[in-house]
Amino acid sequence: MRxxxxxxxxxxxxxxxxxxxxxxxxxxxxxxVIDENHLPGGQLxxxxxxxxxxxxxxxxxxxxxxxxxxxxxVQKSGARVWLDTLVYGIERDCSLGVIHDGAHYVVRxxxxxxxxxAKENYMAFPxxxxxxxxxxxxAQTMVNVNRVLPGKRxxxxxxxxxxxxxxxxxxxxxxxxxxxxxxxxxxxxxAVHAGKLRRAGVxxxxxxxxxxxxxxxxxxxxxIAQVDKQFNPIPGTERVLEADxxxxxxxxxxxxxxxxxxxxxxxxxxxxxxxxxxxxGNMETTVPGLYVAGDVTGVxxxxxxxxxxxxxxVCAAHALGLLTDEQAADKKAEINARLDALRAGLFGERRxxxxxxxxxxxxxxxxxxxxxx
Amino acid sequence: MRETYDVIVVGGGIMGCSVAxxxxxxxxxxLVIERRDVASGAAGATDGVVGYHTKKPxxxxxxxxxxxxxxxxxxxxxxxxxxxxLRCGGLQPVEDKMQWDILSEIVEKQRESGVxxxxxxxxxxxxxxxxxxRDIYGALYSPTGxxxxxxxxxxxxxxxxxxxxxxxxxxxxxxxFAIENGRVTGVHTDKGDFAADVVVNAGGAWAGKIAxxxxxxxxxxxxxxxLIVTEPIGPFMTATVxxxxxxxxxxxxxxVTDPTAIRLGASLSIEQTEDGGLIIGGTREFAGYDVDNTFxxxxxxxxxxxxxxxxxxxVSIIRCFSGLxxxxxxxxxxxGPVHALPGFYMAAGHEGDxxxxxxxxxxxxxxxxxxxxxxYDLSDFDPNRFLKA
Numbered sequence: 001m002r003x004x005x006x007x008x009x010x011x012x013x014x015x016x017x018x019x020x021x022x023x024x025x026x027x028x029x030x031x032x033v034i035d036e037n038h039l040p041g042g043q044l045x046x047x048x049x050x051x052x053x054x055x056x057x058x059x060x061x062x063x064x065x066x067x068x069x070x071x072x073x074v075q076k077s078g079a080r081v082w083l084d085t086l087v088y089g090i091e092r093d094c095s096l097g098v099i100h101d102g103a104h105y106v107v108r109x110x111x112x113x114x115x116x117x118a119k120e121n122y123m124a125f126p127x128x129x130x131x132x133x134x135x136x137x138x139a140q141t142m143v144n145v146n147r148v149l150p151g152k153r154x155x156x157x158x159x160x161x162x163x164x165x166x167x168x169x170x171x172x173x174x175x176x177x178x179x180x181x182x183x184x185x186x187x188x189x190x191a192v193h194a195g196k197l198r199r200a201g202v203x204x205x206x207x208x209x210x211x212x213x214x215x216x217x218x219x220x221x222x223x224i225a226q227v228d229k230q231f232n233p234i235p236g237t238e239r240v241l242e243a244d245x246x247x248x249x250x251x252x253x254x255x256x257x258x259x260x261x262x263x264x265x266x267x268x269x270x271x272x273x274x275x276x277x278x279x280x281g282n283m284e285t286t287v288p289g290l291y292v293a294g295d296v297t298g299v300x301x302x303x304x305x306x307x308x309x310x311x312x313x314v315c316a317a318h319a320l321g322l323l324t325d326e327q328a329a330d331k332k333a334e335i336n337a338r339l340d341a342l343r344a345g346l347f348g349e350r351r352x353x354x355x356x357x358x359x360x361x362x363x364x365x366x367x368x369x370x371x372x373x
Numbered sequence: 374m375r376e377t378y379d380v381i382v383v384g385g386g387i388m389g390c391s392v393a394x395x396x397x398x399x400x401x402x403x404l405v406i407e408r409r410d411v412a413s414g415a416a417g418a419t420d421g422v423v424g425y426h427t428k429k430p431x432x433x434x435x436x437x438x439x440x441x442x443x444x445x446x447x448x449x450x451x452x453x454x455x456x457x458x459l460r461c462g463g464l465q466p467v468e469d470k471m472q473w474d475i476l477s478e479i480v481e482k483q484r485e486s487g488v489x490x491x492x493x494x495x496x497x498x499x500x501x502x503x504x505x506x507r508d509i510y511g512a513l514y515s516p517t518g519x520x521x522x523x524x525x526x527x528x529x530x531x532x533x534x535x536x537x538x539x540x541x542x543x544x545x546x547x548x549x550f551a552i553e554n555g556r557v558t559g560v561h562t563d564k565g566d567f568a569a570d571v572v573v574n575a576g577g578a579w580a581g582k583i584a585x586x587x588x589x590x591x592x593x594x595x596x597x598x599x600l601i602v603t604e605p606i607g608p609f610m611t612a613t614v615x616x617x618x619x620x621x622x623x624x625x626x627x628x629v630t631d632p633t634a635i636r637l638g639a640s641l642s643i644e645q646t647e648d649g650g651l652i653i654g655g656t657r658e659f660a661g662y663d664v665d666n667t668f669x670x671x672x673x674x675x676x677x678x679x680x681x682x683x684x685x686x687x688v689s690i691i692r693c694f695s696g697l698x699x700x701x702x703x704x705x706x707x708x709g710p711v712h713a714l715p716g717f718y719m720a721a722g723h724e725g726d727x728x729x730x731x732x733x734x735x736x737x738x739x740x741x742x743x744x745x746x747x748x749y750d751l752s753d754f755d756p757n758r759f760l761k762a
Contacts, residue, residue: 001672089668097668106668
């Protein structure tokens with residue numbers, strides 16, 4: 001067992017983790033970023049589409065390019081990045097159990113920033129364990145990162161942005177999307193993404209669900225049916241689609257295992273994907289010195305994950321005395337203004353309310369003594 | 374309002390549930406009071422080794438012989454599959470001559486209880502367990518030991534007791550004992566008071582604290598055992614395997630020289646459960662009531678596991694946990710009535726032998742309470758040995 005000490009350990013080298021590492025290392029902190037994958041960037045390198053929003057959020061730039069720029073900034077900032085490295089546990093004092101390069105390390109950091117992201121939800125139905133049924137995110141990784149087509153004829157379940165974007169990217173990679181099935185009466189994601197699919201002739205079947213998948217050792221037939229207002233399949237409306245792949249784009253939930261293990265207090269916010277750690281306006285949890293950022297705090301999207309990462313990095317560096325109060329206040333004001341912009345408008349409102357609920361829960365937990373924000 | 378019972382058992386662990394079942398079988402009105410939930414202490418945080426060879430020679434071994442015999446029909450009697458691996462055997466690989474000599478000496482004494490325990494060669498050991506490393510000096514072998522699912526066993530006792538009318542009050546903390554004219558007459562809890570002629574302290578690692586509430590100073594203290602669970606894999610091993618250091622740590626701790634091993638009381642105990650996962654332990658640590666897993670102990674246990682089973686290097690760990698065993702200074706449990714407080718019985722202090730000794734403990738304590746004396750002499754386990762007359 002080897003011991004490593006550092007100012008700040010960041011778990012997760014995705015949008016939030018890399019942003020946090022960049023901010024903290026730029027402020028002069030000794031930073032170690034740990035990720036279990038063999039490539040950094042988290043989901044960013046899968047995002048071959050252009051981002052939306054304002055210029056401050058690099059609208060019009062493709063996700064992987066944002067990832068590449070962020071990675072270069074992190075490398076220049078002096079932060080160390082350990083890849084293919086597993087954080088398997090966290091003790092009460094926030095020391096980390098780490099497997100790196102075949103050896104066991106205990107990483108003792110003054111501050112720990114958990115930016116572990118989210119994982120895909122699953123949905124069970126008869127045949128859902130057949131080979132060929134997979135998460136939409138997994139299909140996206142296969143196509144955009146590993147350049148492997150998961151199948152030729154795909155049925156996508158779920159019309160949020162993930163379902164819409166991955167459908168289109170599967171088509172770009174050469175697959176046929178037989179249908180996009182959505183139980184709700186309306187499409188969940190942005191109209192601009194749905195429009196691309198429609199123009200390409202993909203049927204988007206709202207008010208439908210998958211009732212079963214059959215096949216000899218793999219997906220061959222997908223039975224779908226209309227649903228009533230309670231989302232129950234309506235008998236007699238079943239029809240069968242020929243397909244070899246079913247992608248499930250039915251939401252994400254935060255990867256909170258390490259945060260639970262550390263003893264953080266949680267609140268339940270369905271809009272954020274379930275149980276999420278309470279945190280204050282500095283992204284610090286109920287465990288002193290343990291910060292969270294990105295989808296682990298509640299599922300949003302890459303831009304707000306980067307901003308939460310920026311915020312956690314700045315606040316952790318400030319707590320270590322590496323930034324003056326004025327410097328920290330200025331940076332936090334800029335970041336918070338950008339976060340507010342991201343959580344505004346028709347699509348942002350639900351997330352803004354959810355985030356406020358999370359901050360309020362933290363304030364109540366701390367007895368209302370601390371000012372949040 | 375005071376409800377009245379024949380016997381109140383404090384603690385819903387392996388001992389409390391076993392005692393409750395045996396009492397219910399004897400038509401006693403029983404109430405089990407448990408601070409958290411059934412099997413939430415050591416019973417739910419342990420492996421399921423039911424071995425002879427890990428028992429201290431003498432009275433503890435004699436007790437184990439009777440207890441393990443009861444396992445043969447226990448699942449049937451409880452009406453529940455307890456996943457009992459009958460005669461899966463117990464094996465203790467030995468690393469050097471010093472361990473061989475220490476174990477041989479203990480084995481000679483253990484055999485006096487009439488149990489088949491013997492020292493075998495490395496070749497014989499590897500023929501029994503082909504995954505075992507060839508790099509061993511020899512092994513201790515106990516062909517008749519078994520293994521059990523301790524959670525299923527505890528729930529089995531509890532469910533069987535319930536079917537016979539025993540009541541369980543969980544999430545209920547004992548706050549004191551009612552004592553009238555020098556004898557115990559009931560239990561005070563945070564959910565009210567309950568009257569009974571007899572109270573059994575089956576509080577496991579908390580039994581010392583519970584005794585304090587009755588004004589008794591008994592030396593039962595928590596000792597932490599950390600364990601690791603792997604992903605389920607195909608058939609890997611049959612016997613339960615403890616490295617020889619397990620018995621050395623237990624019976625001759627002064628012979629251990631590695632300072633980390635001394636501090637953690639670390640040795641290997643490993644078994645494959647019915648679902649295919651391996652349970653890897655363990656440590657014997659004095660850390661108060663702390664149940665956190667530590668990176669240091671995890672590394673020490675896994676290194677021991679790889680030392681004896683090199684093929685485990687590519688198997689994933691899915692979970693770690695720890696439980697508190699009730700330690701006593703002489704390594705023997707406290708069983709029977711406390712003279713200073715008539716009506717107050719002890720059934721605690723088995724440390725790591727609780728699962729294996731639970732059937733006989735429940736049976737004999739119930740006999741003592743109902744028939745006035747147990748069918749087997751328990752004077753070696755007399756709780757009064759720790760109390761000044």
